[in-house]
Amino acid sequence: MTKKAKEIKINAPQIPNSLQTVSVDEIVFESEELIEAIDCFEGQLENQEKECVYIRKSVFKDTSFKGSRFHRLDLQDVIFENCDFSNVDFTxxxxxxxxxxxxxxTGANFSNTTWMHVKLENCNGKYANFRFSQIKKSAFENTNLDLSDCQNAVFEDVQLEKTSFRESQCSGAKLEGLDFRTCDIEGLGARIEDLKGIVITSIQAVSIARILGVVIED
Structure with a gap:
């Protein structure tokens, strides 16, 4: 009988019952600006270049942020549904x-970011960059992180479910305690010491054995 993965308590965003409904055309991002308690729907906020934007207690739906650079963005109690962050810089x-x-x-740059109580659900994060990030008390569910760069990232109390890390680079990352049993880790790039304490299936162990230099023959 397979042991059930450890449950991680993740605090959900606290969204007010009453939000100001706005269209994308009504939003102007400015550096050092606070955006709070809005429900934004369908539109484009692409190729923005702003510093220190604060977003609180808000919902964004069907909005494209493609190609934007939000250096030192500060998000708290926010929900993004069906939004496009392709190649967005969240450094x-x-x-x-x-x-x-x-x-x-896809291709989003989350390098050197700090995550707490964050959930990625049914997302496409192929080629995403998580280098040197601190990801704690968070969850990845049904998400594609193939070819992502997680080098030197710290994962602590992170729950994984049906998430693909095919050919992801995790050298130098803190992975101890991560349960990959429902995930695809074929071609995962890591050092032997990076794999200490991870939880995998016997089938996944065959893939990991290549990192250890083990040759398995029947």
């Missing part, structure tokens, strides 16, 4: 109590 950002649901984060 040095803080992401707290935030949900990305059905979002496209």
């Amino acid at each position: 040095d950002s803080i992401i707290h109590k935030t949900v990305f649901k059905g979002c496209k984060i």
